[in-house]
Amino acid sequence: RKEVEQDPGPFNVPEGATVAFNCTYSNSASQSFFWYRQDCRKEPKLLMSVYSSGNEDGRFTAQLNRASQYISLLIRDSKLSDSATYLCVVNMYTGNQFYFGTGTSLTVIP
Amino acid sequence: GAVVSQHPSWVICKSGTSVKIECRSLDFQATTMFWYRQFPKQSLMLMATSNEGSKATYEQGVEKDKFLINHASLTLSTLTVTSAHPEDSSFYICSARGGTSGLSYEQYFGPGTRLTVT
Numbered sequence: 001r002k003e004v005e006q007d008p009g010p011f012n013v014p015e016g017a018t019v020a021f022n023c024t025y026s027n028s029a030s031q032s033f034f035w036y037r038q039d040c041r042k043e044p045k046l047l048m049s050v051y052s053s054g055n056e057d058g059r060f061t062a063q064l065n066r067a068s069q070y071i072s073l074l075i076r077d078s079k080l081s082d083s084a085t086y087l088c089v090v091n092m093y094t095g096n097q098f099y100f101g102t103g104t105s106l107t108v109i110p
Numbered sequence: 111g112a113v114v115s116q117h118p119s120w121v122i123c124k125s126g127t128s129v130k131i132e133c134r135s136l137d138f139q140a141t142t143m144f145w146y147r148q149f150p151k152q153s154l155m156l157m158a159t160s161n162e163g164s165k166a167t168y169e170q171g172v173e174k175d176k177f178l179i180n181h182a183s184l185t186l187s188t189l190t191v192t193s194a195h196p197e198d199s200s201f202y203i204c205s206a207r208g209g210t211s212g213l214s215y216e217q218y219f220g221p222g223t224r225l226t227v228t
Binding site: 034041042043044045046049087089097098100101102103 | 144152153154156159201203216217218219220221222224
């Protein structure tokens with residue numbers, strides 16, 4: 001079983017829509033969780049860290065469910081510029097091992 | 111803050127030559143640097159993890175003699191692809207861990223190096 005699993009999509013949504021991605025992780029000892037965004041032929045950029053209490057940054061909301069071992073990313077009022085691949089990343093505090101999901105592709109359509 | 115640079119951003123070389131890629135953390139000291147490879151339409155694949163002053167830890171299946179990693183300082187790590195072959199053509203991305211905040215668990219990625227071996 002993979003350490004981190006994501007639905008690869010693609011998700012094609014109209015502008016203004018709300019879209020949610022989920023990501024599951026297998027190691028219950030995982031402590032740090034992140035969402036990265038990667039544009040085509042570019043490096044991943046940190047979108048947001050995911051905190052236990054959940055956190056929001058503008059149109060983006062991230063949540064963590066430790067009991068079910070998944071994290072989610074909600075994007076409200078989608079913009080064309082949100083089109084990208086969203087990577088889920090999981091890490092344990094004590095290690096340098098970061099586990100990446102394969103990414104979820106999002107295309108926002110005018 | 112937390113800017114990582116890579117050089118070169120793009121390189122074409124002939125089969126059999128060696129290519130060195132530099133990764134620098136510009137505004138913070140990186141306790142750990144990571145090297146990834148990404149083929150078109152695939153996810154990032156971790157190649158190795160390096161800590162300053164010590165030998166890199168390579169992932170299974172990655173040849174340490176072919177991909178030489180040197181992490182000489184807290185702001186610089188280099189990856190040398192030795193005797194490159196066309197199948198080594200890929201997007202190589204480094205990342206650094208360690209930031210300006212007390213919690214330094216995020217990774218910050220360099221812009222990547224696109225290597226084409228002819």
